[in-house]
Amino acid sequence: MERGESRREFLRAAGGAAAGLGLGAVLTVRPARATPDEMKAAIARVAGSARVTRGRVTLELPPLSENGNTVPLVVEVESPMTPAHHVKAIHVFTELNPQPYVVSVRLGPRAGRARVSTRIRLANTQTVVAVAELSDGSFWSASAQVVVTLAACLEDA
C-alpha cells in the first residue's frame, strides 16, 4: 500500500517535472524569422535620424514567385549620378526572413546610373523594401509585395 502510494507520488512528481520542462522548452523556442518591427529597426539603423520618404526608387520583383530560393530583384533610383547629386548606397530589407538584411550596395557617380540587380531568397509571402541613400543625405524608399509558393530555407539538406 505504502509502496503503491510512493509510486503514484513519484509518477505525479515526474509528470509535473516533465510538463514543466516541456513548457520551458516551448517558451524558449523562438521562431527563426524577423518581424516587421525588426525590419523597421534595421532601416532606422541605416537611415539614422533622417526621414525615409517614399518615392524616387523603383523596386522590380515578380508579384508571384513559385520558388522562394531565387527571386529576381532589380532596384533603380532616379538620380542624375553626378558628383554633386548621386546615390551613395542602396539597401534591401525583408519583413519575414530570418534576418531583415538582404544586400547593401555602395556606388557613386562613376556608376553612371543607379541600377542594381541580383537574386534573393524569400522565406515567406512578404513585403520587400528598398532604401536609397542620396549624396544630399536624404533617404528614399519603395516596397513590393511578393507571394511565395515554395518558401526558401525549409527543405532539408
Next chain:
Amino acid sequence: MANALVNVPARARRGEIIEIKTLISHPMETGYRRTQVGAPIPRDIIRLFVCTYNGVEVFRAELHPAIAANPFLAFSTVATESGTLAFRWTGDNGFEATESVTISVD
C-alpha cells in the same frame, strides 16, 4: 576554387555607361538550415563583393544569407579609360575569389 563568370563589353566609347554582370558558384549556406538528423548547418556565405576600375573602387556589395545561392550581381559603370576591371569576392571560412577583365575605351 570557385567558378566566377563576368560579362563586360570588350570595347566601349569614352563616357558610355556599360553594364557589368557577375555570377559566382557558391552555396550561400544560410546557417538557418538543419540536416535530416537535426544538426544545424553552419553559415557559409560570401559577405563582400568589390569591383575596382584601374585600382579605384566603383562598386561594393555586402551580401547577407538572403542572397540566393550562386550570387548574381549586375550593375553599371562609366567607361572612363582603357584598363582593367577587377572583381573580388570574400566570405566565410576564408573564401576568396578574384577575376579581372580588360576593357579598351576609345
